[in-house]
Amino acid sequence: MSTRNLAKDQPDSFVFTDEHKVRIEKIIAKYPKGYQASAVIPLLDLAQRQELWVTKPAIDLIAEMLGMPVIRVLEVATFYTMFNLKPVGKCNVQVCTSLSCWLRGSNDVVKACNDKLGIKFGETTPDGAITLSEVECAGACVNAPVVAVGDEYYEDLNYETMSKLIDTIKSGNPPAPGSAVGRQGAEPEGNRTSLTTDPTQTAPMQDLAAAKQKHEDAQEAARKAKENA
Ligand code: FES
Numbered sequence: 333m334s335t336r337n338l339a340k341d342q343p344d345s346f347v348f349t350d351e352h353k354v355r356i357e358k359i360i361a362k363y364p365k366g367y368q369a370s371a372v373i374p375l376l377d378l379a380q381r382q383e384l385w386v387t388k389p390a391i392d393l394i395a396e397m398l399g400m401p402v403i404r405v406l407e408v409a410t411f412y413t414m415f416n417l418k419p420v421g422k423c424n425v426q427v428c429t430s431l432s433c434w435l436r437g438s439n440d441v442v443k444a445c446n447d448k449l450g451i452k453f454g455e456t457t458p459d460g461a462i463t464l465s466e467v468e469c470a471g472a473c474v475n476a477p478v479v480a481v482g483d484e485y486y487e488d489l490n491y492e493t494m495s496k497l498i499d500t501i502k503s504g505n506p507p508a509p510g511s512a513v514g515r516q517g518a519e520p521e522g523n524r525t526s527l528t529t530d531p532t533q534t535a536p537m538q539d540l541a542a543a544k545q546k547h548e549d550a551q552e553a554a555r556k557a558k559e560n561a
Contacts, residue, residue, distance in 0.1 A: 336410045338388055339418035346389035352378050356397070369400045372408050376415055384424075385416040413467040420463035421456045423501055425449075426480040429466055432473035437490055441477045442466075444494035462501065474518040475511055484509035 348356060356375060363370045372394065379390035386409050395402040409415045416424065427445060429438045442453075445464050449457055453466040472478045475487035479494065486497055486509055493512040500506045515521065 336413070336417055338391075338406075338410075339385075342388045344389070346379065346383070346387050346393055348378065348393075349382060352382060360398075368398050369404070372398060372400065372405055373412070376405070376409055380415060384422075385419050413465070416463075416465070419456075420465070421461050423462045423481060424465055425462060425498075425501070426465045426467040426470070427453075428468070428470040428472075428476070428478045428480075430469040430473075432469070433477040436476040438477040440491040441479060441489050441494045444491045445498065448495050448498040462498075475515060481506060481509075487511045488513040488515060 355378065356371075359374045360368050360371050375394045375397065376386055376390075379394065380386050383390070391405045391409055392402055394400075395405045398405075410417065413426070425445060427433075427438065427442055429442065433441075446452060449462055449464055451457055451462075451464050453464055456463040467480070470478045470480055470485065472485055472487060475485075477487075477489050479486045479489055479497070481497075481501060484506070488511045489497070490512075497506065497512075513521065
């Protein structure tokens with residue numbers, strides 16, 4: 333992952349939409365007085381949803397709204413790869429290349445993106461439709477390799493399934509998110525080896541009196557064996 337810097341070309345100003353201003357009031361109200369800085373990530377997220385990337389004027393405004401030094405907001409925006417620091421296409425294909433995804437074949441997923449889109453990380457297709465981004469752990473390692481497209485996660489990908497996914501994105505008809513190999517949630521490949529009983533059924537009651545008697549019998553047998561030794 334290369335260094336993350338703000339884009340050189342920045343707009344002159346940023347204002348939240350009226351709808352976002354209402355949401356911001358509710359977000360900030362969730363935190364105790366004096367801790368409004370905790371709202372920095374949700375506010376950066378709203379700024380990004382509004383303009384598809386996080387601009388310097390947006391960072392300045394958020395710092396002012398939350399009573400934080402600008403550098404603190406900058407630290408958050410530049411640390412998390414979920415925040416785009418320069419303009420992106422309408423569709424941002426974010427490929428995780430961190431350890432779990434790399435071990436499970438993210439190199440093949442990246443190659444499929446490069447071959448199908450004709451662009452590398454940090455680039456956007458000439459029509460401005462799709463940006464290819466490299467991201468750090470997307471938090472879905474158990475279903476690696478993982479690609480996030482907007483808010484949706486596509487998992488268990490390989491060269492072929494990633495290529496097909498790009499075709500569907502290009503046609504404007506992406507499939508439902510989730511595992512490309514049919515895994516439910518984060519269950520293991522193949523059959524489950526634990527949590528196999530029906531969770532809606534009450535577990536059988538343990539016979540505590542019988543367990544106590546069994547323990548006492550064992551103690552008595554051990555005592556006798558010691559006496560006869
Ligand atoms: S390493 Fe890719 S999701 Fe965690």
